[in-house]
Amino acid sequence: MAEPLLELRALHKSFGGLRVTDGVSLEVMQGEIHALIGPNGAGKTTLLHQVSGTLAPDAGRIMLGGRDVTHLPMARRARLGLARSFQITSILPGFPVLENAALAVQARRGSSFRFFGRASREAALNAEALAALAEVGLEGRADAPAAALSHGEKRQLELAIALAMAPRVLLLDEPLAGTGPEEAERLVRLLSGLRARYGVLLVEHDMQAVFALADRISVLAEGRVIATGTPAEIRADAAVRAAYLGEDGA
Amino acid sequence: MSGAPGRAERLVPWLVFAGLAAAPFIGFGEGHALTLLARAMIFGMAAVALMLLVGGAGLVSLGHAAMLGMGAYAVVVLDHAGIVEAWIVFPAGILAGAVFALVTGAVAIRTSGVHFIMITLAFGQMAFFTTSSLAIYGGDDGYTLFGRTEVLGARWLEDRLVFHFVCLGLLAGCWALVEALLGSRFGRVLRATRDNETRARALGFEPWPYRLAAYVIAGAIGGLAGVLLANATEFVAPAYLAWQRSGDLLFMVILGGLAGPHGALVGALAFVLVEEWLSHLWQHWRLIFGPLLILCVFFLRGGIVGLLRRG
Ligand SMILES: Nc1ncnc2c1ncn2[C@@H]1O[C@H](COP(=O)(O)OP(=O)(O)OP(=O)(O)O)[C@@H](O)[C@H]1O
Ligand SMILES: [Mg+2]
Numbered sequence: 001m002a003e004p005l006l007e008l009r010a011l012h013k014s015f016g017g018l019r020v021t022d023g024v025s026l027e028v029m030q031g032e033i034h035a036l037i038g039p040n041g042a043g044k045t046t047l048l049h050q051v052s053g054t055l056a057p058d059a060g061r062i063m064l065g066g067r068d069v070t071h072l073p074m075a076r077r078a079r080l081g082l083a084r085s086f087q088i089t090s091i092l093p094g095f096p097v098l099e100n101a102a103l104a105v106q107a108r109r110g111s112s113f114r115f116f117g118r119a120s121r122e123a124a125l126n127a128e129a130l131a132a133l134a135e136v137g138l139e140g141r142a143d144a145p146a147a148a149l150s151h152g153e154k155r156q157l158e159l160a161i162a163l164a165m166a167p168r169v170l171l172l173d174e175p176l177a178g179t180g181p182e183e184a185e186r187l188v189r190l191l192s193g194l195r196a197r198y199g200v201l202l203v204e205h206d207m208q209a210v211f212a213l214a215d216r217i218s219v220l221a222e223g224r225v226i227a228t229g230t231p232a233e234i235r236a237d238a239a240v241r242a243a244y245l246g247e248d249g250a
Numbered sequence: 251m252s253g254a255p256g257r258a259e260r261l262v263p264w265l266v267f268a269g270l271a272a273a274p275f276i277g278f279g280e281g282h283a284l285t286l287l288a289r290a291m292i293f294g295m296a297a298v299a300l301m302l303l304v305g306g307a308g309l310v311s312l313g314h315a316a317m318l319g320m321g322a323y324a325v326v327v328l329d330h331a332g333i334v335e336a337w338i339v340f341p342a343g344i345l346a347g348a349v350f351a352l353v354t355g356a357v358a359i360r361t362s363g364v365h366f367i368m369i370t371l372a373f374g375q376m377a378f379f380t381t382s383s384l385a386i387y388g389g390d391d392g393y394t395l396f397g398r399t400e401v402l403g404a405r406w407l408e409d410r411l412v413f414h415f416v417c418l419g420l421l422a423g424c425w426a427l428v429e430a431l432l433g434s435r436f437g438r439v440l441r442a443t444r445d446n447e448t449r450a451r452a453l454g455f456e457p458w459p460y461r462l463a464a465y466v467i468a469g470a471i472g473g474l475a476g477v478l479l480a481n482a483t484e485f486v487a488p489a490y491l492a493w494q495r496s497g498d499l500l501f502m503v504i505l506g507g508l509a510g511p512h513g514a515l516v517g518a519l520a521f522v523l524v525e526e527w528l529s530h531l532w533q534h535w536r537l538i539f540g541p542l543l544i545l546c547v548f549f550l551r552g553g554i555v556g557l558l559r560r561g
Pocket of ligand 1: 015018020038039040042043044045046047087
C-alpha cells in the first residue's frame with residue numbers, strides 16, 4: 001500500500017483534566033475522503049486544530065507526506081500543502097470575495113515580498129481565484145465585499161479559499177453546516193469530484209452526505225476512535241450505533 | 251475602514267497636493283504661513299508612515315515620534331561634525347529611522363494589541379531620555395543647527411519657497427509609496443494579517459516578516475520627516491521625541507480616517523491647522539482641543555475622509 005498523505009500517530013490532547021484527544025491514530029490516503037464523525041464535543045474540531053497547527057498535541061505525531069510536521073507552525077504546514085476550512089467561518093471580511101481566493105493563490109505563486117504593482121490586478125492570480133469561486137458556485141459574487149455574504153455563501157467562500165490553495169490535504173470542518181439543501185447537494189457533488197485531487201479529512205454531521213461521500217469513516221467518541229471502516233462496516237457496527245448513530249436516528 | 255474608496259475620495263490627495271502647491275501664491279506666502287504649512291506637511295509625512303502601520307498592519311504604535319527624532323538627531327550629529335551635505339544628511343536620517351525601527355521592531359513585533367502600544371511607547375521613552383542625556387548635543391535644552399542642510403554646497407533649502415516645494419514633493423512621494431505598498435502583494439498580505447490573522451496563517455503567511463518590513467519602512471519615512479523637521483526649525487530638542495508627539499501623530503491618522511494614506515494627509519493638515527487656530531483663539535486651547543479630538547473619534551467613525559462616503 002502507498003504511503004498515506006496524512007498520518008496521525010497516537011495523538012493526545014487534554015484541556016486540564018478533560019481528555020479531548022485520547023490516542024487518536026488515523027490515515028488519509030491520496031484520493032480518499034476520510035470522514036470523521038462523532039457526537040458534539042467528541043473532539044473532532046480539536047483534532048483538526050492539532051493537524052492544522054492551531055493547537056499543539058500533548059503527545060503523538062503528525063506526518064504530512066511522510067514528513068513529521070508535529071512541531072511546525074501553522075503557516076509552514078499550509079505551505080507544505082495543508083488547507084483547512086474552519087467550522088467557525090474564517091475569511092477576510094475586509095476584502096472582496098475574489099481577493100480572498102486570490103490571496104490563497106498568491107501564497108503559492110511566487111514571492112509575496114513584492115512591493116509594487118497592484119496585486120488585485122494580477123490577471124494570473126485572479127483567473128485561478130475565479131476558477132476556485134466557480135467550483136463552489138460563488139463566481140457571481142466575486143466583487144462583493146466578503147463581509148456582505150450570507151452565512152451560506154461565507155461557508156462556500158471558506159471552501160473556495162481552501163481549493164484556491166491547491167493543497168495536497170484538505171481538512172474540512174462541517175463544510176455543509178449552514179448551507180441550504182440545494183447548496184448542500186451541490187457541495188456534495190463538488191467534494192465527490194475533488195476526491196481524486198486531494199486527500200480529504202472531512203468532519204460532518206450530515207450523515208447522508210457522509211455516507212454518500214466517504215471512502216472510510218472513523219468514529220470519534222470522547223476523544224477516542226471507536227471504529228474505522230467503510231461506510232457499510234460503520235453502519236453495521238454495534239458500538240457505533242450505541243454511541244452515535246442511535247442518538248442521531250440515522 | 252471597509253469598502254473601496256469612491257471617486258470623490260480618490261480625488262482627495264490630489265486636491266490636497268494642488269492646494270499646498272497653490273498656497274504660497276494665494277495669500278499664504280509669508281513666513282508664518284509657510285512655516286505652518288511646512289510643519290503640517292512634515293507631520294503629514296510621518297502620519298502617512300504611521301498609517302501604513304495602523305491602517306495597513308493593524309499595529310498601533312505610540313512611539314512613532316522616536317522615528318522622527320532619529321532623523322532629526324542624525325542631522326544634529328552630522329551638523330556637529332560639520333557635515334551638512336544633503337546627499338549625506340538625508341540618507342543618514344532615513345537610515346537612522348530604519349535602523350531604530352529594525353532593532354526596536356524586532357522586539358515589539360512579537361507582541362500585539364495593547365502590549366504593542368506599551369512596548370513602542372517604552373522604546374520611544376528610551377529614545378527620549380537618551381537624547382535628553384546627550385550633553386554634547388545640548389541635552390534637554392536641545393541643539394541649534396548652524397544652518398539648513400546644503401545641496402552640493404548650495405544653500406537652496408534656506409529659501410522658504412524652495413523648502414516648501416521640497417516638503418511637498420517628498421510628502422507626495424511618501425504618499426505614493428505607501429499607497430503603492432498597500433496595494434501590492436506585500437500590502438495585501440499585511441492587510442490580511444490585520445483583517446484575520448488566523449486566516450493569514452492558515453494560508454501560509456507567517457505575519458512577522460511582513461510586519462517587521464512595514465515597521466522598518468515606516469521608520470525610514472519617519473527618519474526622512476525628522477530630517478525635514480530639523481531643517482524647518484533649525485533646532486532639535488528631545489521634545490521632538492516626546493510621547494505626546496507620538497500621540498498627536500496617532501490622532502492625525504485616526505482623525506483623517508484609516509481608509510488609506512490620504513486620510514493621514516488630511517488628518518495631519520486638519521490637526522496642525524486647527525491646533526494653530528485654537529491657540530490664537532484662547533490660551534487654554536488644549537482644554538478644547540482634547541475633547542474635540544475625542545468627539546471626532548466617536549462621531550467620525552471613518553475619519554474626515556469617511557464623510558465622503560455614504561452609509
Ligand atoms: N480551548 C479549550 N479549552 C477547554 N476545553 C475545550 C477547548 N476547546 C474545546 N474544548 C472542549 O473539548 C471538547 C471537544 O470539543 P470539540 O470542539 O473538539 O468538539 P467537536 O467534536 O468538534 O464538537 P462539535 O460537533 O460540536 O463541533 C468539548 O467538551 C469542548 O468543550
Ligand atoms: Mg467541531
